[in-house]
Amino acid sequence: MLLRHTSDTIIEREALTVNPAKTCQPIGAMYAALGIHGCLPHSHGSQGCCSYHRSALTRHYKEPVMAATSSFTEGSSVFGGQANLLQAVETIFTVYNPDVIAVHTTCLSETIGDDVNQILQKARDENYVPAGKYVIHCNTPSYVGSHVTGYANMVTSMVKYFSAKSATKKDQVNLICGWVEPSDMREIKRIAATMGAKIVLFPDTSDVLDTPMTGKHEFYPKGGVTIPELISTGDSKYTIGLGSFCSEEAATLLENKCKVKFSIQDLPIGLKATDRFLVALSRAAGVKVPDSITEERGRLIDMIADMHKYLYGKRVALWGDPDTLVPLTEFLLTMDMKPVYIVSGTPGKKFEESMKSLLTEKVPEAKYKNGERADMFLLHQWIKQEPVDLLIGNTYGKYIARDENIPFIRMGFPILDRVGHSYFPAVGYTGAMRLLTSILNAILDKEDRECREEKVELTM
Amino acid sequence: MSSFLIERKRQIFRSGADQHEMLCSRPSVAGSVSQRACVFCGSRVVLYPIADALHLIHGPIGCAAYTWDIRGALSSGPEIHRLSFSTDLREKDIVFGGESKLYLSLVELIVRYQPKAAFVYSTCIVGVIGDDLEAVCKRVSKEKGLSVIPVQAPGFQGTKKDGYKVACEALATLVGTGDREVPEISINILGDFNIAGELWLLLDYYKRMGIYVNATITGDGRVDDVRSAHKASLNVVQCSGSMMYLAKIMKEEYGVPFMKVSYFGLEDMSDALYEVAKFFKSAALMSKAKEIVREEFGRLMPVLKEYREKLEGKKAAVYVGGSFKAISLIKALRLIGVQTVVVGSQTGTTEDYELIQNLCDEGTIIVDDSNPIELSAFVKETGADIFIGGVKERPIAYKLGLGFCDHNHERKEALAGYEGMINFAKEIYATAMSPVWQFTR
Known part of the structure; x- marks a missing residue:
């Protein structure tokens, strides 16, 4: 009983966070930057930050x-990090030779007031940056927002540094991708290709964080959005942002900078969100949704129909990032399940608004909270008050799953103890079928294991 | 892409070819993809196994999120240490200071969990924003009648090794505050963190010898044990990096002598028992130790011989946190027929590296504070078959088609002690001989 201290009484907390449902900004910036081809992310701060982020991403993606x-030292914290950053830029281009360095800040470099923009300008002016190479940056103070904010900030800086408007429009649509797995990004590209839609997806971590084993370690794997592609986003005819938390700021900047109109859609998780995404993409790209995709949709609905009696009324607790939780909640409702508790450490009013409009009528008893002290401890207390049938979220739910004996599906970031998430998508109709399969397996496995012997059913 | 930073030339040594003294304990070059962590990390990994204490991290959420239950330091009782507590500093706290948030958090925690003591970790920005961690700790300590110990660990103030020292200083404030009576033949085990239950194996050996283990610091650790740690007759210290400093303080302040041991590999494990028996100048203890060693060897050698026959000729690259562990690993690998061709650490000292040089065959590459490009190049150069390292090295090794053994936070089987040697051999065998590698060779 790892969490035996948790009781069903809600403890009023003014200051303390217990078992967070988020982490800090820089890791999001690092992950997004890995979605640029030939990019080396750079952490402007103490070396521990970089080490933690690399370890966490390594554990999640294997x-x-x-x-x-x-590598800040005592001196840098007093005199500022300019010398370190200039030396870093020089070292990186000499030794690691990336196409782009993507700098993000940390709480330390922000608090001591380093002006990274100015330092990098100096680096360019003084020829630390070889011709044809780039250094971009974003500010990611760890005490603002969450890892999701850091991702959004790096994506925005891709637009800030690269998107350019030329004289000729391009027959392509920008897809600004929220924080999903490489598998999801690959699936979104597959869907677009099947539809015949020309797109630029960014960031794109497929073929970066899901590389095949070849006996060689590629320092810069073949995947990632390229610099020419990023530059060309300013000439695209439209932008679709997937997930408002991660993509809205970048899409807005792209419109202001290059006059590319945009709409924000939910990440295409579940039936309805995928429907909306396909409509948006087919309109923007001027292409039809082919039969093969409509048939995928049909198979998903068929699967739900076949098994709906096992889904009805099942109470679900979920946690993670807003852009994922919103369409996931919607998908659970589509399947007549009851998302009753939802927690995200990421602050932002939009989360509450979206949940309210999804849940008020259908699940009036639902509880949801995001931002400060919306943590796993709170979620567990809710579960203690009235249990749930299923947990969906990152690996940190395993303590609750074990203590309360609740079926648990891993989804989100980080997943430290299972594989598959980086290879099999959760987006699109086929992703939804995979989600549904996992949900049913988890629920039915428990039923098979624990029901009275005379009730064991061969066919379900 | 060039493989080596010129500035790092003196941190790399080729046994038999180079003459220079190893340069170490220096900060990583800015811009390098270092495998190292920070002061906070060092203090956190050392203190966190104390299972009945609170560990509250004062800073933005990341420092707490990334150190939440990552090390698998097992407890036989309370498990408060496996939860993650943070003040989750936000922008307003950066502007107006985080002291009141810290105070409230501490009080909330103490009321709720009734811990035996509280460790409060500062992070990079705490000093910069001017929070007086020490004052808050003092205040709460007074109000709640509980030891609230500040752990001054801003990440930028050095490397992980400096964090070990900070942790030892924090522990030293507890030592000497208890007055438990302990028998004459008693030791403390310092520097084992009970990863995968390793400490429990060691306790069993010492118990079989008839030695009273007074405090385990910090694996399966308890506050009251630390308080009375000064009552033991001897500190047995493993892993020179993390706990030597505490051993030295205890020698100075309480006259408790210490000895360095390693529990990895049969030779070192047996020495750890013999040395303790020698210290107490007891023939009875020595004969018990010999009995244990005989018994364990009799059980293990036939099994190890089988592994040795199959592994003979394999080559290993070792890159670990502490250099003392590297030394044991070289010996343990030799025992199962595996030659070490690359050896490095994040935090070794010049003396450690000299020891390694003497131990290694000619041509072995010795390296301090390495990075992925270097390590890949070394592996290629030496034709290593197996890599022994930590989380960040694992996927690189796999990508190169090498076997891998985690000898760090993520080991899931005990690798220390006699039992651990069998596990180690089994793990090395399983990974070196895995059929998966043939598909890319």
């Missing part, structure tokens, strides 16, 4: 994750 650090 892949090498490369990133450099400014």
Whole structure:
């Protein structure tokens, strides 16, 4: 009983966070930067930050994750990190030779007031940056927002540094991708290709964090959005942002900077969100949704129909990032399940608004909270008050799953103890079928294991 | 892409070819993809196994999130240490200070969990924003009648090794505050963190010898044990990096002598028992130790011989946190027929590296504070078959088609002690001989 201290009484907390449902900004910036081809993320701060982020990403993806650090010392904290950053830029281009260095800040470099923009300008002016190479940056103070904010900030800085408007429009649509797995990004590209839609997806971590084993370690794997592609986003005819938390700021900047109109859609998780995404993409790209995809949709609905009696009324607790939780909640409702508790450490009013509009009528008893002290401890207390039938979220739910004996599906970041998430998508109709399969397996496995012997059913 | 940073030339040594003294304990070059962590990390991994204490991290959420139950330090009783507590500093706290948030958090925690003591970790920005951690700890300590110990661990103040020292300083404030009576033949085990239950194996050996283990610091640790740690007759210290500093303090302040041991590999494990028996100048203890060693050897050698026959000729690259562990690993690998061709650590000292040089065959590459490109190049150069390291090295090794053994936080089987040697051999065998590698060779 790892969490035996948790009781069903809600403890009023003014200050303390117990078992967080988020982490800090820089790791999001690092992950997003890995979605640029030939990019080395750089952490401007103490070397521990970089080490933690690399370890966390490595544990989640089971892949090498490369990133450099400014290795702050006592001196840098007093005199500022300019010398470290200049030296870092020089070292990185000399030794690791990336196409792009993507710098993000940390709580330390932010608090001591380093002006990274100015330092990098100096680096360019003083020829630390070889011709044809780039250094981009974003500010990711760890005490603002969450890892999701850091991702959004790095994506925005891709637009800030690269998107450019030329004289000729391009027959392509920008897809600004929220924080999902490489498998999801691959699936979104497959869907677009099947539809015949020309797109630029960014960031794109497929073929970066899901690379095949070849006996060689590629420091810069073949995947990632390329610099010419990023530059060309300013000439695209439309932008679709997937997930408002991660993509809205970048899409807005792209419109302001290059006059590319945009709409924000939910990440295509579940039936309805995928429907909306396909409509948006087919309109923007001027293509039809082919039969093969409509048939995928049909198979998903068929699967739900076949098994709906096992889904009805099942109470679910979920946690993670807003862009994922919103369409996931909607999908559970589509299947007549009851998302009753939802927690996200990521602050932002939009989360509450979306949940309210999804849940008020259908699940009036639902409880949801995000931001400060919306943590796993709170979620567990709710579960203690009235249990649930299923947990969906990152690995940190395993303590609750074990203590309360609740079926548990891993989804989100980080997943430290299972594989598959980086290879099999959760987006699109086929992703929804995979989600549904996992949900049913988890629920039915428990039923098979624990029901009275005379009730064991061969066919279900 | 060039493989080596010129600045790092003196941190790399080729046994038999180079003459220079190893340069170490220096900060990583800015811009390098270092495998190292920070002061906070060092203090956190050392203190966190104390299972009945609170560990509250004062800073933005990341420092707490990334150190939440990552090390698998097992407890036989309370498990408060496996939860993650943070003040989750936000922008307003950075502007107006985080002291009141810290105070409230501490009080909330103490009321709720009734711990035996509280460790409060500072992070990079705590000093910068001017929070007086020490004052808050003092205040709560007074109000709640409980030891609230500040752990001054801003990440930028050095490397992980400096964090070990900070942790030892924090522990030293507890030592000497208890007055438990302990028998004459008693020791403390310092520097084992009970990863995968390793400490429990060691306790069994010492118990079989008839030695009273007074405090285990910090694996399966308890506050009251630490308080009375000064009552033991001897500190047996493993892993020179993390706990030597505490051993030295205890010698100075309480006259408790210490000895360095390693529990990895049969030779070192047996020495750890013999040395303790020698210290107490007891023929009875020595004969018990010999009995244990005989018994364990009799059980293990036939099994190890089988592994040795199959592994003979294999080559290993070792890159670990502490260099003392590297030394044991070289010996343990030799025992199962595996030659060490690359050896490095994040935090070794010049003396450690000299020891390693003497132990290794000619041509072995010795390296301090390495990075992925270097390690890949070394592996290629030496034709290593197996890599022994930590989380960040694992996927690189796999990508290169090498076997891998985690000898760090993520080991799931005990690798220390006699039992651990069998597990180690089994793990090395399983990974070196895995059929998966043939598909890319």
